[in-house]
Amino acid sequence: ANLKMSHVRPQDATIDVELRAFADTVAQATGGDVTIEIFPASALGDYTTVQERISVGAIDMATQPAATGADRQMQISSFPYLAGNWDQARAVYGPGGVVRDTMAELYAKQDITMLAAYPVYFGGISLNVDNPNPGSTDPNGIKVRVPGIKSFQLTAQALGYIPSPIPFSEAFTAVQTGVVDGVIGSGAEGYYASFRDVTKTYIPANTHFEVWYMIASNESLAGLDDDDKAALMAAAEEFEATRWTVAEADQAKNEQKLADLGATIAPLTDEQLAAMAAKVRAEVWPEVLKDVGEEWGQAILDKVASAE
Amino acid sequence: MDRFAKYLLTALICIVALGQFVQVITRYVLEIPVMGLEETMLYPTLWLYILGAVNASRENSHIRANVLEIFLSTRLQHIVLAILGEIISLIVGFWLLYWAWDFTRYSWRVWKESPTLYIPTFYSDVALVVGLALMMAYTAMHLWRHIRSLGGAEDAA
Amino acid sequence: MIEVALIAIAVLVLFLTLGVPLPYCFGGALMVMYYLGDTIMKGNMLWGFQQLGNPVLLAIPLFVLAGTIMSESGIAASLLRFVNAFIGHVRGGLGVVAAVSCAIIGAISGSGLTGIAAIGPLLIPEMEKRGYPREYATALIANSSILGLLIPPSVTMIVYGWVTDTSILACFLATLGPGLLIMVNFSLMNLWMSRKFDLVLDEKPALGDLASEVAKRGFNATPALLMPVIILGGIYGGIMTPTEAAAVAVIYAVPVGFLIYKGLKWENFLSAGKEAATAVGAIMLMILFSMILSQMFVMESIPQKLVGSIFEITDNKVILLILINILLFLVGMVVNDVTAIILIAPLLLPLMNAIGVSPVQFAAIMGVNTAMGGVTPPYASILYLGARIGKVKVTKVIPPAMVLIVTGYVPVVFLTSLWPDLSLYLPRLFGY
Ligand code: NA
Numbered sequence: 030a031n032l033k034m035s036h037v038r039p040q041d042a043t044i045d046v047e048l049r050a051f052a053d054t055v056a057q058a059t060g061g062d063v064t065i066e067i068f069p070a071s072a073l074g075d076y077t078t079v080q081e082r083i084s085v086g087a088i089d090m091a092t093q094p095a096a097t098g099a100d101r102q103m104q105i106s107s108f109p110y111l112a113g114n115w116d117q118a119r120a121v122y123g124p125g126g127v128v129r130d131t132m133a134e135l136y137a138k139q140d141i142t143m144l145a146a147y148p149v150y151f152g153g154i155s156l157n158v159d160n161p162n163p164g165s166t167d168p169n170g171i172k173v174r175v176p177g178i179k180s181f182q183l184t185a186q187a188l189g190y191i192p193s194p195i196p197f198s199e200a201f202t203a204v205q206t207g208v209v210d211g212v213i214g215s216g217a218e219g220y221y222a223s224f225r226d227v228t229k230t231y232i233p234a235n236t237h238f239e240v241w242y243m244i245a246s247n248e249s250l251a252g253l254d255d256d257d258k259a260a261l262m263a264a265a266e267e268f269e270a271t272r273w274t275v276a277e278a279d280q281a282k283n284e285q286k287l288a289d290l291g292a293t294i295a296p297l298t299d300e301q302l303a304a305m306a307a308k309v310r311a312e313v314w315p316e317v318l319k320d321v322g323e324e325w326g327q328a329i330l331d332k333v334a335s336a337e
Numbered sequence: 338m339d340r341f342a343k344y345l346l347t348a349l350i351c352i353v354a355l356g357q358f359v360q361v362i363t364r365y366v367l368e369i370p371v372m373g374l375e376e377t378m379l380y381p382t383l384w385l386y387i388l389g390a391v392n393a394s395r396e397n398s399h400i401r402a403n404v405l406e407i408f409l410s411t412r413l414q415h416i417v418l419a420i421l422g423e424i425i426s427l428i429v430g431f432w433l434l435y436w437a438w439d440f441t442r443y444s445w446r447v448w449k450e451s452p453t454l455y456i457p458t459f460y461s462d463v464a465l466v467v468g469l470a471l472m473m474a475y476t477a478m479h480l481w482r483h484i485r486s487l488g489g490a491e492d493a494a
Numbered sequence: 495m496i497e498v499a500l501i502a503i504a505v506l507v508l509f510l511t512l513g514v515p516l517p518y519c520f521g522g523a524l525m526v527m528y529y530l531g532d533t534i535m536k537g538n539m540l541w542g543f544q545q546l547g548n549p550v551l552l553a554i555p556l557f558v559l560a561g562t563i564m565s566e567s568g569i570a571a572s573l574l575r576f577v578n579a580f581i582g583h584v585r586g587g588l589g590v591v592a593a594v595s596c597a598i599i600g601a602i603s604g605s606g607l608t609g610i611a612a613i614g615p616l617l618i619p620e621m622e623k624r625g626y627p628r629e630y631a632t633a634l635i636a637n638s639s640i641l642g643l644l645i646p647p648s649v650t651m652i653v654y655g656w657v658t659d660t661s662i663l664a665c666f667l668a669t670l671g672p673g674l675l676i677m678v679n680f681s682l683m684n685l686w687m688s689r690k691f692d693l694v695l696d697e698k699p700a701l702g703d704l705a706s707e708v709a710k711r712g713f714n715a716t717p718a719l720l721m722p723v724i725i726l727g728g729i730y731g732g733i734m735t736p737t738e739a740a741a742v743a744v745i746y747a748v749p750v751g752f753l754i755y756k757g758l759k760w761e762n763f764l765s766a767g768k769e770a771a772t773a774v775g776a777i778m779l780m781i782l783f784s785m786i787l788s789q790m791f792v793m794e795s796i797p798q799k800l801v802g803s804i805f806e807i808t809d810n811k812v813i814l815l816i817l818i819n820i821l822l823f824l825v826g827m828v829v830n831d832v833t834a835i836i837l838i839a840p841l842l843l844p845l846m847n848a849i850g851v852s853p854v855q856f857a858a859i860m861g862v863n864t865a866m867g868g869v870t871p872p873y874a875s876i877l878y879l880g881a882r883i884g885k886v887k888v889t890k891v892i893p894p895a896m897v898l899i900v901t902g903y904v905p906v907v908f909l910t911s912l913w914p915d916l917s918l919y920l921p922r923l924f925g926y
């Protein structure tokens with residue numbers, strides 16, 4: 030079978046290279062039965078649409094963020110300040126982690142199989158201006174573009190910024206002309222990919238843990254014979270395991286790339302990070318919990334707390 | 338009907354323009370964000386597009402290339418060409434309508450919501466099937482009108 | 495698969511030729527892909543409809559509405575009188591007024607129709623009265639009207655930036671250079687051609703009179719002249735996105751039209767709203783289906799295959815660019831500007847990347863070619879509208895129009911392709 034796989038980054042980006050390697054592994058393991066054709070740069074549409082098209086079986090696979098439109102509980106994946114460091118992230122989002130398992134269940138409801146989690150980075154703030162107090166959460170009058178996702182808008186506000194919901198397609202230009210002064214909702218890798226020319230300051234505030242998922246349409250998987258399917262699953266498992274070993278270094282590399290282009294990487298102390306986390310947990314979590322179902326969400330948060 | 342179309346379409350386009358305007362004012366002048374305004378504006382915007390297209394069908398003012406028409410001289414030839422055009426429109430249109438219906442059923446089943454205010458997207462998704470159905474109705478009317486004028490044209494020719 | 499894609503395009507062109515409304519022409523091509531190829535429709539309506547939700551596209555109806563309000567309200571007329579104060583008395587000056595006014599109106603309107611719709615009814619009778627042949631006046635204004643698509647903002651550049659993921663602001667600037675060059679070309683052509691006309695001229699005003707007349711008309715035109723300042727200043731000054739600027743243009747033009755120039759009345763305001771919505775609805779539905787078609791092409795890797803087969807013919811950059819201009823000229827003969835961009839830009843962009851033409855320069859190439867398509871028969875919407883407004887037979891307008899196209903337009907088209915700085919200088923200046 031020839032499977033079409035979408036992802037959101039340009040050709041030759043890290044994930045593109047990794048996915049091509051994955052495709053080679055699958056082709057070899059299945060003796061050429063399963064070939065995977067990679068469509069980079071959202072050529073098959075943005076991730077929200079792609080997820081829906083995977084759900085109906087129109088596209089086979091993707092590696093991308095979770096879209097929350099069809100199920101708001103999927104917001105649990107990008108809950109702000111859920112993990113504080115890489116070890117915690119691995120415990121929560123890695124194999125056997127509570128968020129990972131929860132997401133697999135939620136995907137299953139949409140006729141989608143989650144094959145792997147793909148840890149990307151801890152989120153930060155990219156500014157085209159200076160921020161004299163990068164560690165403070167007091168209102169600073171800096172306008173930032175936020176994606177149209179409630180938790181990001183509330184997080185930006187809690188951290189002292191003025192959130193402005195500008196569509197992604199207009200975001201770069203908006204920062205460049207000064208309609209907004211920066212962007213929240215991505216991390217060093219994302220900012221390097223899309224905003225590197227307008228990033229003067231990068232604040233590694235660990236706003237959220239960005240994790241993407243390799244997902245496949247149940248319909249497409251049903252079309253594979255058992256051996257091929259097992260080989261695909263095994264390759265995905267290996268793909269994820271490898272990624273967990275390089276993700277942290279990859280994040281550091283991308284921060285360095287921003288610095289090499291002249292961006293200031295604002296240093297934050299552990300206390301400052303803890304204060305940010307505390308404020309966001311107090312102000313944003315209750316709001317988002319209301320949306321996803323307080324009982325359901327709290328149960329997961331409890332499990333996260335015990336895992337850490 | 339024409340008055341109704343005027344009021345409806347002008348109201349829709351003005352609502353959409355005002356929404357964008359408010360966005361600029363709140364961001365640039367007042368410096369306070371309006372959460373969810375953008376996703377709310379999506380609903381009148383999509384209805385504006387679709388009802389605009391329906392009105393184009395009603396007025397028979399869809400963009401047409403009409404290259405062949407320039408080379409035809411008699412009224413009969415023009416009517417036959419118009420009939421052919423409407424028949425093709427109907428065949429293709431019903432096929433598209435079927436897929437729009439498929440999309441509507443999907444949208445009903447999944448009941449997606451907008452990201453911050455959780456407004457069901459079905460309310461804009463349904464515009465497509467409604468719009469195409471109305472367009473088919475108007476296209477059929479135009480076809481009927483052309484067929485009836487066929488008699489007159491033969492007399493004249 | 496590439497054969498099926500070619501059949502789909504052939505059916506598209508056939509339906510176009512038969513006069514089938516554009517959305518169904520694309521629908522027909524979809525049916526070919528679906529029944530003859532092995533592409534699926536499942537999930538495609540969903541995809542296409544979500545594309546329409548992109549706020550970038552919203553700029554289209556808003557710029558169209560702003561343009562319609564301008565021509566109804568007297569805003570355009572006051573601009574025209576202002577420009578006329580400078581050069582109206584010079585031999586052939588009135589023709590220059592037409593070109594320059596269309597360029598200024600182009601800085602407010604995003605479409606190629608506003609110029610002829612706003613200027614035509616005023617200037618065509620006036621030019622005829624002064625001794626210009628009516629069909630020449632009509633052809634000149636219709637051709638200049640295209641500047642609406644080349645002087646930013648521009649609907650075609652919005653669509654190009656959207657389908658190719660290129661900065662819309664950079665695309666705007668890319669067509670500005672070629673647009674101004676065309677304006678100058680038309681002005682010079684007009685001065686040269688006017689020698690043969692038997693023109694009635696105003697007496698040369700004394701310098702003092704001229705200054706006071708310019709001041710008077712300038713004062714009157716100030717609210718109108720502020721419009722491009724607000725739109726372009728707002729966009730490039732970091733106050734608003736292009737879509738928001740289009741909305742601000744509408745919000746600004748309504749009270750100015752109602753209260754200051756008073757040309758706008760409740761009745762024609764309602765008509766303007768309906769006209770803009772209808773024009774845009776027809777375009778949007780076509781965009782919906784053409785996006786689905788191009789998505790089918792992407793899924794079948796048609797663009798890459800196409801590039802491969804083109805390279806088998808030649809990989810000489812200059813020859814390829816000339817061939818592409820010829821192709822775009824032919825496409826422009828049968829389809830309108832937005833259609834041409836949606837259809838061609840994603841197909842040819844990989845080829846442009848391969849031969850080292852930047853997406854921004856390609857924006858300018860697409861921009862000037864598709865704009866010219868508006869006046870090249872057989873499908874020449876802007877020229878036909880001009881003929882209707884000027885009350886002349888289409889066949890009478892075509893000869894003078896062709897002279898202007900060949901002398902004023904075609905050289906710029908080739909310059910844009912072969913001289914990158916013409917389109918890239920301004921975007922670079924602004925840091926794109
Ligand atoms: Na323009």
Ligand code: NA
Nearest residue numbers: 826827867873
């Ligand atoms: Na044409």
